[in-house]
Amino acid sequence: MMNASPTGGTSAVPDPDTALVWFRRDLRADDHAALYHALKRHRRVYCAFVLDTDILEALPRADRRVAFILDALRVLDADLARLSDGAGLLVRHGQALQEIPALVAALGAGALYFNHDDEPQALERDAAVGDALLARGVAVQSFKDHVIFERSEILTGSQQPYGVFTPYKNNWLKTVNAFYLSAYPVHRYAGHLATDAARIPVQIPDQTPPRMSANAATQGRAHRIPTLADIGFEPVKVNPMLMDGSDGAQRLFKEFLTRIDRYDETRDFPAVKGPSYLSVHLRFGTLSIRQLAREAHARAMQGNAGAQTWLSELVWRDFYHQVMHHHPHVVTSAYRPEYDRIQWASGPDADEMFQAWCEGRTGYPIVDAAMTQLNETGYMHNRLRMVTASFLIKDLGIDWRRGERYFAQQLLDYDLAANNGGWQWAASSGCDAQPYFRIFNPVSQSEKFDADGKFIKRYLPALEKLPPKLIHAPWTARPVELQACGVTLGENYPAPIIRHEVARMATLDRYSVVKDRKLPAGAAQA
């Protein structure tokens, strides 16, 4: 029926027995919805990933996420080979819009399978790829995989999307059952993986001949995955604890399960190993959300408070995904339109303040330590994401979208739905956000959540000798006290760029356009 030429060349007639699975934010070989369904329905299944130049070209040349992805692809390729001898991942570097239809044609695949990616640009891309293939008689199948409940699966009694988290969560918990949490047993049909995949060269433009030889076994499978240099990127440091694709993810999760019981007590303290650090694995699908939710749900049902709180965080993740699905305007605008009336600070002074925030030079140690953590590691603790976001918006008066963009560039776990949800929560413009008159005090947040200043000292060595009573607001110390600790404000640590009390009043004023009513009595400080 066909004469597939997967190395390029002529197209083959679509063969209903052959399918291609397109991996994107689901970089694992087990419990994978699209892979499972493809293997169950077709006798010869290929797996592919496209290093999409439409995405990569916009990135800085040193980007931790690209390093993470290549590492995860290496593990995925090896895992596919473990599932079936000769199987492997086909990697292409180019525009997904071109590469996927070309690969489908070259393989003679009669069907394309992939998991949903509900970000607006991804939906557009997938629709374009789908249209191109359907026109050629190729079937296109897509599946939920990234969340437990997607799109309109959890609605109010009147079939409306939820705008408040707690009732959403209650309905989520009421609806979830073993069916939604079960793993897809990929291994059951692993014999349907195409066994000539490992012989197909990795295709990187500008490299002739292709890097991969006909015999993957003798060359070592790592050769199948391009290096950062191959695709024009520079080496970059990523915390090794977060690397090693789905293997690393499983190790990290196993370790987290030994401390999940205490999550509710420890999660807010950045100096403590409280959270799971699994966000990057959820972002790129190196772990299955079903596995995580299943383990947490089982413990939560037994009354484990840590697991209950952690499960709630996974529900927040689903919540923000459904917000983006039902209200795609949030990507560029406030969820509550009246918040787009706010006049944000702009001009050279605001730009200088923004730069100081990005670089951790605000003079507020907890903010600066958090921004340094972000810049140096690509991760920031959740409590500090709230504190730094609030500081940018409600102390510096800067548009939340600028902060959102900066986080998007820096975060290893950057996820459009969660990041946008977090920023709009801090700006009070979002779905179930904190009220606009609730303004985090960066000093009291610091005293409460990093009382000894341990986290601050980890990232700001200049403040190492400051005692707990001075470290949260060094400008309140007498010069002689600072001198004794080797700190000179304006020299080895900045003086504060703004006074919180003044900024707070300016913010309440700025936000007054949102409501025509007066401030609620006792406008709270957090």
Ligand SMILES: Cc1cc2nc3c(=O)[nH]c(=O)nc-3n(C[C@H](O)[C@H](O)[C@H](O)COP(=O)(O)OP(=O)(O)OC[C@H]3O[C@@H](n4cnc5c(N)ncnc54)[C@H](O)[C@@H]3O)c2cc1C
């Ligand atoms: C301003 C701001 C920006 C944020 N940007 C992102 C982002 O780009 N990507 C991202 O994954 N999370 C984001 N979050 C949510 C949260 O801070 C991170 O998910 C969390 O810090 C990741 O660390 P962890 O895996 O150790 O989390 P854990 O505390 O172990 O939580 C487990 C998982 O639950 C999910 N989760 C936890 N909190 C939230 C939340 N508030 N909203 C949605 N999902 C959540 C994450 O997938 C996380 O990995 C943001 C929060 C704020 C306030």
